[in-house]
Amino acid sequence: MEKGKQLEKRGILTEIFVTIGRIAVSIFVPVVAFFILWAGFIFLRDSNANQGIIALVAIIWGVGGVALLFWVADWVVNRTPVHVAKKLQPFVFVGPALVILTWYLFLPTMRSLYLSFFDAQSKNFIGLTNYIFAFTDSKMLESFTNNLMWIILGTGGSVGFGLIIALLSDRSKFEKVFKSIIFMPMAISFVGAGVIWRFIYAYKPAGEDQIGILNAIVTFFGGNPQAWFTIRPWNNVFLIIILIWLQTGYAMVIISAALKGVPSTIIDAGRIDGASEMRVIRSIIIPYIFSTLVTVSTTIVIISLKIFDIVFTMTNGNYGTEVIASMQYKQMFRFYHYGRGSAIAIVLVIAVIPVMWYNLRQFSKREGF
């Protein structure tokens, strides 16, 4: 009896001792991890070592650091009582992303929302004036129609060609070669793409040697050389062609990966039942990869909505080719009108809500939500 009580007492004492020990270790491990990372940071910030060594240390430190943070967070959470751990566990996974996104994108967006109600110097509250500008200014209205054109033609073109090429090359012996060439433009920076397309669209007066291939073809057939970027509204189409050229590779790669995931048993079943190839594509393959098509279209719609570099480097928005993002850039960094710049950015964010709403509905059809 006596002995039992003593044992129990010691049990409680050990329990307390173990708990304190656990808490101490739980604090100690993250502190050590933090210290290691901090030492690396100081080394990278202040070191004058050889460029190659710094690069190597930087890469190991950066990548290893993130992995270490995940591991430590998980370790700590698992030291807590089970019911607490269960609640904390999801945040080990989504927490880092949420923190970074809040800092880099969410807070700046909120700040823009706030500034969009103020004047150029962000001093006086002016209500909706900036938004009235955004929806009535003639240049802005021009941008809206142009962006709509970018979204429809750019997305349609990229996804359309991407789908056709993915489907066709899936049935070709030379799949890899074809796909690699279509993908090549993706590897080019916008600076590079600008250089390349000048050799396509370049204009020299009639009678001179054309260095743009499009005008060379036109003059070869006896036509007059055209200054392509000044012909409204077709100049927008000429710019959109550059986007299609750049983005078809992206659409093709993603769609192609999805095509590989269509079980061959279903396709063979369709073929055995006597369905034509077109029928197989329309009734089996397309429905099967539909969610991928939505994903690809969404990303390209967003790229078209934010399109900036192509317009900015090729025409600088002249000759009726202005788009929303370049208007935003000009208001913000040329005219230093923070109010208008912010309001236009917010309009961009709002413009994409229908697309996102559609996406979320697609998600909720799955088990996830």
Add this chain to the structure above:
Amino acid sequence: MTKIHKSKWAYVVNLILLVLVIIWSIPIIGLLISSLRPQEDVLSTGWWTLFKNKGVITLDNYKQVLGGSEYTFVDSTGATVRSSGDNLSRAFMNSFTVTIPSVIIPILIASAAAFGFAWMVFPGRKFFFTTVVALLVVPLQIALIPILRDYQSLGLTGSYLGIWMAHTGFGLPLGIYLLYNYISTIPRDIFESAFLDGARPMVVFSRLVLPLSVPAIASLAIFQFLWVWNDLLVALVFLGGTSDVAVLTQRLANMVGSRGQDWHLLTSGAFVAMIVPLVVFFALQRYFVQGLMAGSVKG
């Protein structure tokens, strides 16, 4: 999928593809040929005339772009010209140092978040996810100034850590969106059996989800790589213009700026910058070809 052999359709398919591929490659062929032509030819005649009349081909543009320091060459009139080239090799190294962690870090964080959003239950899940996806459209430009101010007070401007974090922040929405799309379609059975066996979520994530998501991660890696490698704006703002940290695109943009009409150097420079992304694409290409979920679950 079955390849079609020995039928007239195979020819039609290959013919259509061939036409498309030729159209797609014309601009790149133009770039390649232009990069091999002397300056005066590039500006006076079209690149395709190289085939018609015997044009001159030279590697001087590449020498000048890659060689760095000073070198001499004999120009078309026979005079010896001294010219200073652009040393891109340092910029190459900088581009790698910036790009590699800027690809791996966001993918690690995004795949963890995508797993959390897809397969874990917690309050505010739908709200947080919607917000993350909505952030896809936020134009970078509005974030630059606030973040730059934060960096100045933290001493992060011009540091690699700063630009990695920036690329991570700006790349996360697309990363989470694409990986969520993929991870949420992994069959539920796989997780259930793992959790029944008592596996912790971190183990499930690192042993099951990451290996299963290799095709999606490979495609995301390529796009993030291309985006970071070809990025100019973020590098300009957060890395600053000093030549010891400047990346390839900054040097290229400087060439546009300082050389205006030197298209012969721009073309070779643009071609040099293209090579690395292409190598990465070919290296990761086999992952795209893998069947997405092939063999992971039976029945």
